[in-house]
Amino acid sequence: MERTKTNIIEATASICQHCYECVRKCPVKAIKITDSELEVVGDRCIACGACVVACTQKAFRSRDNIGEIKELMAKKDVVAVTAPEIDAVFSGTSRSQLRAALMELGFYAVEDMVIAEEMVAMAYSELLSRDTDRPVIRSTCPSIVAFVEKYKPEMVRNLAPIASPMIVQGRLVKLLYGDVAVVFIGPCIAKQSEIERDPGDAVDQVLTFDRLVNMFKEVDIDPGNYQVEDDDRPVVGRVFSTPGGFPVNILENSSEKDRLMISR
Numbered sequence: 451m452e453r454t455k456t457n458i459i460e461a462t463a464s465i466c467q468h469c470y471e472c473v474r475k476c477p478v479k480a481i482k483i484t485d486s487e488l489e490v491v492g493d494r495c496i497a498c499g500a501c502v503v504a505c506t507q508k509a510f511r512s513r514d515n516i517g518e519i520k521e522l523m524a525k526k527d528v529v530a531v532t533a534p535e536i537d538a539v540f541s542g543t544s545r546s547q548l549r550a551a552l553m554e555l556g557f558y559a560v561e562d563m564v565i566a567e568e569m570v571a572m573a574y575s576e577l578l579s580r581d582t583d584r585p586v587i588r589s590t591c592p593s594i595v596a597f598v599e600k601y602k603p604e605m606v607r608n609l610a611p612i613a614s615p616m617i618v619q620g621r622l623v624k625l626l627y628g629d630v631a632v633v634f635i636g637p638c639i640a641k642q643s644e645i646e647r648d649p650g651d652a653v654d655q656v657l658t659f660d661r662l663v664n665m666f667k668e669v670d671i672d673p674g675n676y677q678v679e680d681d682d683r684p685v686v687g688r689v690f691s692t693p694g695g696f697p698v699n700i701l702e703n704s705s706e707k708d709r710l711m712i713s714r
């Protein structure tokens with residue numbers, strides 16, 4: 451069952467200068483401006499974030515869900531799944547330091563997406579190896595998927611029937627950790643719309659990098675000051691990824707393998 455859909459991008463009319471730059475940059479004309487109103491029309495929006503970037507007055511922002519993430523962390527163990535771009539955001543900070551900082555913030559464990567990325571890459575390789583005259587549109591980007599579904603429905607059949615690495619890694623984490631919640635940490639605000647569309651609830655919340663930085667600042671955490679400590683929690687990530695290819699041995703003995711599919 452799909453979750454309740456929300457406006458991923460929120461607008462503040464009081465600081466709008468009516469320059470209409472957002473209207474010009476929005477690829478789907480989802481911005482409504484009147485003398486007293488500034489609105490992102492949810493039914494038209496594809497959560498691409500073009501308006502957020504275009505507005506010099508910062509009248510647009512992604513929905514703030516930090517409170518929801520804190521509530522989730524208070525209720526159960528939460529595993530953070532980090533996008534690979536986190537290395538650029540925290541340049542000069544090692545993965546072990548980031549992991550320690552995230553654990554200090556309250557996460558139960560921290561994983562990256564190496565396995566999921568390999569699984570998805572293999573799925574696309576297999577899909578494209580088939581004899582077919584039908585063009586394939588990658589379904590990794592939720593904004594592209596939303597654009598096709600809303601504005602090019604005749605091309606829905608061209609969308610690859612393959613889940614994104616975020617969704618696949620969420621499924622993997624829940625399969626191996628058990629009763630945990632998953633928060634994906636990455637750069638893309640559209641990922642929030644993706645989890646609202648996912649009937650399997652593989653990922654519970656999405657935390658953008660800028661909001662993660664704010665959470666660190668709120669409790670005076672500097673990842674560069676942390677050191678990693680060994681513990682006995684399961685680790686699903688880089689240690690299982692090998693240069694030789696996909697580490698299938700992880701799944702060979704799983705009786706729940708069918709849950710860990712790459713299908714959308």
